[in-house]
Amino acid sequence: MSQNQEETLSGYLESQANLVQEASEALPHQFSQCTYPLGPLRQALYLCLTCPEARGICSACSISCHTDHEQIELFPKRSFCCDCPTQAIAHPCSLHTTLEVVNVSNTYGQNFNGLFCRCHRTYDANKEREAMIQCLACEDWFHESCCNLRERPPSRESSPEHKDQDEASKGPEDDAQSTTSSSGLPPPLIGPSDYDSFVCTECVSKSPILRRWAGTPGCLMVIRDSPSSPWRVLCGDPEDKNETLEVVAGTKRPSSPSLPEETDLERPRLSPSASASIQCLAPPPNPIAQRILSDGNPVMDPDTSLGFCDIFLTEGFRNRWCHCDTCGPLLAQYLSVEEETYEPPEDPDSGLSLEELGMRALSRLPRERAIDGIHAFNSMRDDLKNYLRPFAEQGKVVNEADVKSFFESLMERKTSA
Ligand SMILES: [Zn+2]
Ligand SMILES: [Zn+2]
């Protein structure tokens, strides 16, 4: 065995060990069980682009059943049952092998057709430059620029050919950064650390609570004062000159906040003890937000619109809602309780050999890397087993020279292949 071969061999073994290590770190959870038997759950879902059906599969199925298929992650969707083991997807499930009937309680929005945001674009993780924001209510995803948080990055508007030129003309530094969502772009008007949850215009317009609170403290909106003005954050700050002016010029602020305004007096008061909760704590409606909402059309003309009624809920928002007799019953579950998202159980890796760990890690490593890794690892392991079997059968001791000779033959085959 030459010096050169030895180096190649140790490099090969090292790369295998690194791959195993990398795989186990990237995937610290067990992915051996489809979530189907657990019933509807809020869980991370994947859309398989290779399979023709517009359905959702759980993370275990994404790794185990659709390994060599092209997929995009849809991130958590509430109350969803994995479709992989059902008749809705022709490709067989390798984890839950009983063929189940089609799920009837799942809801399938445009994401299941690979479309996202109010602009209904497809998503390509490699080409998308800006971050996307998930709506707490409908769980669709929105571009920052589509929420007026930033200018639309130029590459998104150009054709694929132009895009390549854009990429090529950038420095290597830009290129490296372009894989992360918002990098290379100026910060958005409202950054990820400025708010906790986002609700899109369409969902706000359906919620009486959110309509009422929009543009008040802790329920930020992005608006502009005229079609030629820059976008700014509407935060219900009484010091905000623009908002104060608006109050003076626009409709007068109702003196006592109530929702809806007239029914307060008509509502029967049940008992003295209940009256304690009747005091409504909702803030006075923000007149700018109310005017935008009263325009009626949630998706407005981008050239003339003064803003969407998207709202950015700041930290602690779940504790700030009013629970009076009027507001309480209108409060949607997702506004008051942080929903749990299912996570596969932690992997009890302790006590496994490197090979077991490696095989398990590799068997759940997604996409091409897994295929290459599994093939390389499997063939090496199988070959080594076959090579060593006679030694075991004859009770012979395997010495260093035997192992070396095995790897020599392996390397020869690799180079001739
Ligand atoms: Zn599944
Ligand atoms: Zn598939």
Ligand SMILES: [Zn+2]
């Ligand atoms: Zn499956």
Ligand SMILES: [Zn+2]
């Ligand atoms: Zn968009």
Ligand SMILES: [Zn+2]
């Ligand atoms: Zn929404």
Ligand SMILES: [Zn+2]
């Ligand atoms: Zn109230």
